[in-house]
Amino acid sequence: MSKTVNTEALVEDFLAIPLRDRLTLLLEFSDNLPALPARYADHPDLLERVEECQSPVYLFVEVDEAKEVHLFFTAPAEAPTTRGFASVLHEALDGASAEAVLAVSADFPDQLGLSEAVSPLRMNGMRAMLARIKRQVREKLA
């Protein structure tokens, strides 16, 4: 049984705390972004670059036989906001069904209450990450 997407729980977590603490929470996500497994770490060519992000962030999406989605990201330590966004998406979507991932609102990044603290270009980058994940999921289902 696939895990459910927990976008709502994440939105609640972020909105329950003041803005300053939201950034600290995002930093915790950034620190905890899972490292790439060797099969991708050794083959950066397999990863898709998120062109819309200001920092070099790459992602790869797997859809397994049970149609569960698995996400892999890499972003440099000097881009903690980007890493944080990737890690939030990982927490929200990794292990969920393809169907559930495709049903996630494109507005999810805007619901986290970060746009007062994070520049519009950055928020755009996170939306783009989500859009690229969904596109890869669709391609892999086809």
Place this chain on the structure above:
Amino acid sequence: MPVAFDTAPQHAEYAHPEVLVTTKWLAENLGTPGLVVLESDEDVLLYQTGHIPTARKIDWFTELNDSVVRDYLDGEGFAKLLSEKGVKRSDTVVLYGDKSNWWASYALWVFKLFGHEDVRLLDGGREKWIEEGRELTREVDPVTPSDYPVVERHDAPIRAFRDDVAAHFGNPLIDVRSPQEYSGERTHMPDYPQEGALKGGHIPSAKSVPWAKAANEDKTFKSLADLKTLYFEEAGLNPDDQVIAYCRIGERSSHTWFVLTYLLGLKNVRNYDGSWTEWGSLVGAPIVKGDAPGEAPAPKR
């Protein structure tokens, strides 16, 4: 009482060497009374991942910009912000940040809108400090609030508005964006989202000198000779020119403003912070596409 200037020989050739400090100087002077170190980054979380000991964070987006109007803080807002940061009007402020001090230069320019006397940049910024293996910490020391006076923002000497640009035609303009933004192929930096302006291209007659050309590989500023070649020989500026620099929202052009003003010593350089996100969306504003600067229209005074 300003903290003693850095007399590093590599800065002596610049017009105003007192506005730069080396990483070595900063490491030796951390904790000196009257010295406040502020980090200004593009990435809102970067400071929290580790910063120069004693440094406080200043954020361009949430702190220096007005939260409603497209503008900077007013005098009261700036006084409140700096009081909270524990900065006194007489303090020596050293700014540093990511991306070759791009955002630190922006913060420095805003400090100068309020006439803060002694603001310096850490040459090479955050990257050079880290590259040299110098100490970083996540410790944030408690700040004793200060009583920074309310000083009205004084835009005219270093800030250009769109009407100033229209009146400036015939004098040099420097476009510091990427070549693709200049030609109109795109309206934002390579690898950044398409965002911000409805039309692509550049302000007629502006010369293209991407801002990062003024920085070395190690993020320090280029030598005076290299800067003279870049701006005087290649871009055709003269030391007594009046210049306006612009980019997308005025941050990259702050870096160029700093170089022209403090390193080359031009006396009349303004930063057009409305920049391409304003000009490229203005109804009827003249635009040139392609690689050539194009002719300056008649100035509108």
